[in-house]
Amino acid sequence: MIMDKPSFIVNGHKLPWQEGLVVRDALTMMTYTFKMLVIKVNGKLVKKGDYDSTPIPLNAEVEVIHLISGG
């Protein structure tokens, strides 16, 4: 039986998962450079100060919403 490689999803893109990944790593892997963000991991809001400490569980669905100036 062939096992799928461990992965997680960011904005619909499948990325390789490993133990110890935090939200900041997901931003780096996606090369997201925007500073103003709303991030949800499995539907739960990640607070602004917690990007370096919030783990990404296996098979997590991460949503990163860029907030762009203009109004």
Place this chain on the structure above:
Amino acid sequence: MIDREAYFSKRHPIAFPIWQRAVIGIAGAGGLGSIVASSLARAGIGKIIIADFDTVSLENLNRQQFTLQQIGEAKVHALASNIAGFNPFIIIEPHLVKVTPANIETLFGGCDIMIEAFDDADQKEMLIHKWMENYPAKPIIGASGISGYGNNESISIHRYDKLYIVGDLQSKLEDGISPIATRVAIIANMQANLALELLAPHNQEGNDNG
């Protein structure tokens, strides 16, 4: 004296009474906020709370709902005055203040729905985070990616539970170029239109798409 019944004639029998009881918060009275407030006032929302610290300037007139005569006035007061000119029954609560994490609860805690209508991305982020922390059950409708013109098809509503973001999520402001009236108005009215729908969902008995 305007007759209330005559003014509010031909309104939706189910949705309109709900809108009349609703309180909507709008953070920012610029391009987005001035249009959101005007449209909601015309649609029949009962009360609008709006906060902005800025005054009307000449360069705002390319997209914001103010007049030459209002240059120098506080945007929230100019907007309240404009709305009073076509809807004498709505309650407008203008606050000439910068929205901060410390005053969000005092300003907007009583609102049913929050509309983020800021210009600056850091203000957008601040409000959305604070709102979702404080009021996870109450909808907040933001905007991101509104710059340029055309590209109608790229504008949509992105839903993340109780957070809704209207825009294309990618168009950045170019240096020295303001957002343009048409696209700002589309997005502002999509925010307002969504707020009306969240208050009175179409699946309610007897409601329809009319």
